[in-house]
Amino acid sequence: MSANGEERKPARPESREGVRGDRPTQKERGGAPAGAKGRPAARGGRERPAGGRDPGGHHWYYGIHAVRAALQNPRRTCHLLLATKQALERLGRAVERPGLEIRIVSPREVARVLPEGATHQGVALKVAPLPPVPLERILAIQGPRSLFLMLDQITDPRNMGAILRTAVAMGVNAVVVQERRSAELNGACARAAAGAVDMIPVVEVVNLTRALLRLKEAGYRVTGLDAEAPTPIEALADAPRRVLVFGSEGSGIRRLVGETCDELARITTDPRMESLNVSVAAGIALYVVRRVLPRTGTAAAPEPQAVPAS
Known part of the structure; x- marks a missing residue:
């Protein structure tokens, strides 16, 4: 099942790995091209980190917006900031964090810790992954109107980042992903998200x-996006609490996930264009659900609830 017009593929078990159409490229992972021996090294022979992650499991976030948002997130542990003088000035007071080591360096020195070709804007921040956020904790702080996204096997970090960016813009309360079959929230993801990685809860679940x-028990109506669904998304009834489910561009929502949805809906497109990028489809669907459907309801959608600092 697909929200973006891809031809529907045979059902696949929930345990299947991510599909080819949504897999990150070598550049996004920071690895070597197929057939190369080892990963590309930076100038001076230093090996570049895969996907912006160092051997200790930390990530290197880069770009002004991504770095500023990470610095301003009280839940984020930040270790080392590499920045040019100009980039440091743009970050302003966001760098005033206890325990943060700051080094003023050249653009070339920033590039050495990042994947080849990363557009870093003169800044890189070494961060620890955010602590996990339990689903029950998020449910406990939701108001009467709430919107969640569930992403089924979205494995490309840039697609993930673009979706998170749109989710924040449209007031989504949380994004739910599977622990082992989802894009890593690495530097490439954070750069595409323009800071949204540190603005919205991303809940990792086993199944x-x-x-x-569990969400249905909590009163959420679950809507899966499927290009072959009979109902256009703009024809849905408004629901105070809703989960929108998106699958990968190649195979869409997996069978068990789709069967658990309360309804399926499609984004109607011109027949000349068979598919949409999943992040674009998510943006269209979110706009309809957040801005169009509530006009038939009794209350406007509230601002998203913040996650309490741990």
Whole structure:
């Protein structure tokens, strides 16, 4: 099942790995091209980190917006900031964090810790992954109107980042992903998200189907996006609490996840264009659900609830 017009593929078990159409490229992972021996090294022979992650499991975030948002997130542990003088000035007071080591360096020195070709804007920040956010904790702070996204096997970090960016813009309360079959929230993802990685809760669960059942128990209506669904998304009834489910561009929502949805809806497109990028489809669907459907309801959508600092 697909939200973006891809031809529907045979059902696949929930345990299947991410599909080819949504896999990150070598550049996004920071690795070597197929057939190369080892990963490309930076000038001076230093090996570049894969996907912006160092051997200790930390990530290198880069770009002004991504770095500023990470610095301003009280839940984020930040270790080392590499920045040019100009980039440091643009970050302003966001760099005033206890324990943060700051080094003023050249653009070339920033590039050495990042994947080849990363557009860093003169700044890189070494961060630890955010602590996990339990689904129950997020449910406990939701108001009467709430919107969640569930992403089924979205494995490309740039697609993930673009979706998170749109989710923040449209007031989504949380994004739910599967622990082992989802894009890593690495530097490439954070750069595409323009800071949204540190603005919205990303809940990792072991099993998406069980998570959907729990959300339904909590009063959420679950809508899966499928290009072959009979109902256009703009024809849905408004629901105070809703989960929008998106699958990968190649195979869409997996069978068990789709069967757990309360309804399926499509984004109607011109027949000359068979598919949409999943992040674009998510943006269209979110706009309809957040801005169009509530006009038939009794209350406007509230601002998203913040996650309490741990």
